[in-house]
Amino acid sequence: MFPESTTGSCYEECKSTAEWLLAQMEVRPLLGIVCGSGLGGLAEMLKDQVVFRYEDIPNFPQSTVRGHAGRLVFGTLKGKPCVCMQGRFHLYEGYPVQKTTLPMRIFKLLGVEMVILTNAAGGLNEDYKVGDIMIIKDHINMPGFAGVNPLAGQNDERFGVRFPCMSDAYDRDLRQLAQDVGEELGYKDFLREGVYCVLGGPSFETIAECRMLYRLGADAVGMSTVHEVIVARHCGMRVFALSLITNKAVMDYNSEEKANHEEVLQTGKQRAEQLEELVSTMVARIEHNNNSV
Numbered sequence: 202m203f204p205e206s207t208t209g210s211c212y213e214e215c216k217s218t219a220e221w222l223l224a225q226m227e228v229r230p231l232l233g234i235v236c237g238s239g240l241g242g243l244a245e246m247l248k249d250q251v252v253f254r255y256e257d258i259p260n261f262p263q264s265t266v267r268g269h270a271g272r273l274v275f276g277t278l279k280g281k282p283c284v285c286m287q288g289r290f291h292l293y294e295g296y297p298v299q300k301t302t303l304p305m306r307i308f309k310l311l312g313v314e315m316v317i318l319t320n321a322a323g324g325l326n327e328d329y330k331v332g333d334i335m336i337i338k339d340h341i342n343m344p345g346f347a348g349v350n351p352l353a354g355q356n357d358e359r360f361g362v363r364f365p366c367m368s369d370a371y372d373r374d375l376r377q378l379a380q381d382v383g384e385e386l387g388y389k390d391f392l393r394e395g396v397y398c399v400l401g402g403p404s405f406e407t408i409a410e411c412r413m414l415y416r417l418g419a420d421a422v423g424m425s426t427v428h429e430v431i432v433a434r435h436c437g438m439r440v441f442a443l444s445l446i447t448n449k450a451v452m453d454y455n456s457e458e459k460a461n462h463e464e465v466l467q468t469g470k471q472r473a474e475q476l477e478e479l480v481s482t483m484v485a486r487i488e489h490n491n492n493s494v
């Protein structure tokens with residue numbers, strides 16, 4: 202038997218939450234969006250909103266971090282039916298990794314086919330500037346090296362296979378679409394593509410850790426997204442993810458810079474408009490059901 206703490210988010214629990222939500226509105230979302238720290242403005246773009254506070258949703262965790270409003274917003278974005286998490290859950294809030302990713306399984310049971318995730322991240326790549334938007338092409342699941350994986354524990358085949366592939370986690374066509382849209386919008390100077398590394402947080406990285414992560418191949422470091430991506434891919438949803446580089450990781454022992462959440466939220470405010478424009482223009486061009494963009 203698997204121990205209780207590692208049995209993951211059970212199918213019945215997710216199904217009852219999905220059914221509770223579906224019973225209260227007409228929207229049948231095909232697209233799921235997760236807003237990163239300070240990036241909740243994306244949810245405000247949805248038309249004909251139906252809003253649920255996390256505290257009112259059965260089985261749903263609560264947001265505890267500033268910059269994460271804790272609202273599930275349904276509506277349409279450029280005519281496409283969407284559900285948007287205005288606030289996500291992090292390991293450092295004290296939730297088991299299975300609980301932080303439970304909304305991905307609820308998305309799946311709501312009928313969502315594609316997930317777009319955003320996050321705030323520290324830039325490790327020396328060429329990156331604060332305010333750059335990084336299309337995530339791959340990830341490093343650092344907690345996974347220590348066995349912290351949302352799929353650890355008993356596997357429920359109704360969600361997906363025991364050993365899911367992750368080499369194709371970040372949809373190639375959606376990444377290309379983002380590049381094309383970014384170029385058209387004139388974002389070339391601040392649009393990047395790179396590798397995101399997740400750590401547990403909540404402490405920011407030491408200088409030695411930043412240097413190590415960069416040498417390992419990470420371009421940006423954060424505290425989220427990867428576990429959601431693993432669960433979304435496990436249950437067959439397509440994934441696209443963006444990091445907003447909100448601060449530069451400190452790599453130099455002579456530097457006076459110090460990572461802090463204020464700067465993260467401030468940079469989010471400054472780049473929110475462009476990030477929202479990029480995502481909404483992409484959404485306008487995405488076709489569903491035929492697996493194309």
Ligand SMILES: O=P(O)(O)O[C@@H]1C[C@H](O)[C@@H](CO)O1
Nearest residue numbers: 237238320321424425462465
């Ligand atoms: O939810 P995200 O990954 O955008 O939040 C990042 C990581 C921490 O929660 C916070 C640090 O400022 O921002």
Ligand SMILES: Nc1nc2[nH]cnc2c(=O)[nH]1
Nearest residue numbers: 321322323422423424460
């Ligand atoms: N781990 C981590 N998460 C972040 N989120 C925003 N900036 C950072 C950062 O520098 N490090």
